[in-house]
Amino acid sequence: MSRFLWAAALWLASTTTQAVAAPPDEFIASYAREHDFSGSILVQQDGKAIYTRSFGLANIPFDQPNSSRTRYKIASITKLFTSTLILQLRDEGKIDLDQTIARYLPDYTGEAADKVTVRQLLHHTSGLPGYDQVKDAQSAIREGIPVYQLPHSSDELLSRYASGPLVTKPGSTFEYNNADYVVLGKIAEHVSGLSLEQALRQRILDPLQMHDSGLLRQDVIVARLADTYFHRDDSGKLTPDLPAYPENWYAAGAMYSTPGNLLVFANALFGGKLLSAQSQALMLEPGLDDYGLGLWVYETKANNRGYRVAKRPGRIMGAQAQLYRFLHSDTTVIILANTDAVDLDEFVAKIGREVMR
Template sequence: MKSSLRVLLLSVLLVSPMAAAQAPATVQDPEAFIADYAGKHRFNGTVLVKQRGEVVYSHSFGEANMALAVPNTRQTRYRIASITKLFTATLVMQLYEEGKLDPERTIATYLPDYAGPAAQRVTVHQLLNHTSGIDNMDKVTSAEQALTEGIPAYQHPWTSDQLLARFASGPLVHEPGKVFDYNNGDYVILGKIVERLRSKRFDEVLDERILKPLGMADSAMLRQSDIVKGLASTYFMRDDLGRLVNDLPVYPENWYAAGAMYSTVDDVLTFSDALFAGRLLRQATLAKMFTPGLDDYGYGLWSYTTKVDGKPYRVVKRPGQIMGAQAQLYRFLDADLTVVILSNTGTTDLDEFVAAIGKRYVVAPAAKR
């Protein structure tokens, strides 16, 4: 199988966000393009577009459960993978605004019992933008390896404390601040910092600080033991078999603050609207989050300038992928345009899809539907 498990499991971008967004624009109607692209690329999931304060497009494709032929709908709950990181970064920056956390202080400042060699050398800032240099927690590098050996970090019922100790406290393999290395372990550490400073479990903080205030009743952290009504089953492509198969058995809670959430397109949009409108963080704090570092990565998202028909636009983007679970939150900061895509199959290049949708709505605004 050609697919890398690190791509399948860890929400790593397959193409650079800027390259995807800079494809030449077309006059094709956005809705016609979405339908055509979805059909040609076997897209399975829901697309939602909001422009100038109005939802101008929403449509679902394929099935939430293939065995039972249950269709995807706008109400379907999907695993949102690393969109979770943007929630975590928001919780961290709320602590910053309250004066309880300084991004330039080290891990040991907030987790004095952290045993890794990064304790006194790696800052919260470096965790947020994936330049910690801490040994990456994900060692499985191919689907073949996962199928024959398993995935240690995700197929054993670890507690968050065990995840921290076993998978996020390794040696420094890069000088802190010098190399971008997308590492779920960075956000495991951040989740534990949130817990320590709030004196509550991460899911409780998430619920109290974001989900309940925004009325996001269709969003929460996943646990293997929970039966979640309306949650889409997930399927990834086995290249050696040439077909979709059920995702590998895992404990979804092991993605913790790095990727364990589920949500709907409307709830993700609600979060996006509140975040970018300054209802969760002040605008000055958002500017800090959106400042691109290495690989154009800010705090919990990619931030860059792209061009559509020669005109520059500031874009922020938060993708996610864990096997068949794929997700995209894509916002044009200068055009009041947001695209949310949630999917339960690993069949479509959502980096390309979301960028193409965005540029079409920018150049050809649609009427409310």
């Protein structure tokens, strides 16, 4: 999956910092300034938000600053919502993770129908071919990205881009792939009897009062949504993202949210309020490439101590997002950005090390 289209979090306000313990205020502010970070950051520890702040502009031409109320495109963090829906349906006895695609999508015509299981889709080990072939911004500018720049229904995404011949044996190889989560989105719809948007709202967003979150569509204006910008390879200049139909990222990357809403989701998910203990354990059991069911789970070190973390990043052009959770210490770092100026993998890890001093 190209970094340019890694669909794949930052919430911060132009607000004051709340110091509960010794939050890494100086480090974050300095790093943000030095790297031209634009977005929002939220850090929670021991049930309290110890750092909330926003940087940069949500809209550059109108000089509109990012704030705690800014909504951001969260790219592939959407996948974690999709995997949660699938596991909720598992908890209700409506989905067996080891049944194949055909069990839940009888009209699916791809080779994977009777060969690929729901679990393999969740783990990105299905063997389905990836359809994001753009390697860099210049090739996207030159050649376009028809998968995203032409309108497609979710049924068309499934039949045209997620039903191709298998390229590896199912279960044998990790390959990060939006096609897997397109199939999972359609399974969630078919089994629940709801559209993806309805399922998200009824099962997750409304119960958690996540009123600043939802699915993006080209024909719907989302209030307070940050514009996104990326750096051109040829000039190095910051430029608006290429035009695209955001709904074409569907269950793999079409959502928007705020850091505050994502923290509510993270606390509910990791706090056992959305899934059974068994499903939560399945989600957090790393498979190939340390990938669980919708997120990476691995061991890291901070200040010479070992920690188990869950990480769900996302990226689509200038939109970047990180949800980073220390699983046994109630510490969460959320970063949502509207430019590609900063390597958020590095930034979130550095914040994590600072917080865990």
